Every structure is written in structure tokens, then in C-alpha cells.
Amino acid sequence: MSLFFIQKFEIMKKIILISTLTLSSLMSCQSQSAQSKNTNTVPTDKSITPGTSHSKNPYYSRKDTTPLQIEDAEWEKILPSEVFEVARQKATERPFTGKYWNYKGKGIYYCAACGNALFKSDAKFASSCGWPSFFQTIRSNSVAYQTDNALGMERTEVLCGRCGGHLGHIFNDGPAPTGMRYCMNSIVLEFEPETKKK
């Protein structure tokens, strides 16, 4: 009988230890850098190749900056599910899992939902938070902002300026010259390498 309880106790200890480690890894970024978190996390699909998955999306354009008013039900039909969950349902991908959090390529980041140009790689900086971080947008109206009081915190949500899709949050602990940190989800970004001019 005592052996049974010892085994049960050991199992409970392991469960508590794993839970504690998981929770602390999630909280560490938040406490160090006021990082955004959302309990509705999604895995990042690294198989989506930028620029190749918009055949079902008639609203996608890298030139048209006219704001879009599209219902979520329509987005759900045309976006990859992982993109929809972040862009339209405000999920957050797990830190250190996205395809761009430590990516250093030179080029432009576009909205994966609508093609709107968002950031230049020149404005990307190495942040330890686990999500791609930028200190400024490519145009002032590339993104829009709104207050987010979810999870008992007051944060500023960053939305795509064209489609209104959720991109991430902005914090005031970024580097010079702006001091801002646009903390983005990789899955809603699409990187296009710069072309060499001759």
C-alpha cells in the first residue's frame, strides 16, 4: 500500500514540476519585458512559404492599400487556419517557435492575410522575447492601434492598417531611435527578400 502511495506521490511531483517549468518559461518573457501573452496559443506552421498561398484570397495585394472590411467568416474561408487564428481570433504563437523571431534576412515584412507592407528588416532588432520585434513600421499608417485589456493587463494591440488583422502588441521598451518594440507573431508576417539593384 505504501509503495502505491509513493509511486502516486512521485507521479504527482513530476506533474507539478512539469507544470511549473512550463508556466515559468511562459512567464519569464513577460516579466522581463512586459511581453504580451495570450493563453490561446497556436503552433506555427513553418511549411507555409511566403507569397505562394494566396490563390484562395482575392483581397491579397501588395500594392492596394485601401482598407478592407471583410467579415471573419469570409477570412476563415480564405486564410490558412493558423493565420486566421492569430489575425482574426487574436491568438498568440508560442515564443521561440515562429519562423522569424531570430531571422536576419534583408527585405520587407508584409501582412500574411492581406499583403500590406508592414516593416523593413532594417527596423528589426534582436529581442530576447522570442517573437519578431521591430522598432518602427514601414509607413505611419501600416498599422493601427487599439487598447487591449485582455488577461487583466492594459496593453496596446497592433493591427494591420489595411485588413485590421491582429499582429501583436507594442511596448515602450524597444531600442533607439523610437524606443518602441513592435512584438509580432511570425505567422501573420510574410518576408520578401530585397532584390539587388544593378
Ligand code: FE
Ligand atoms: Fe493585413
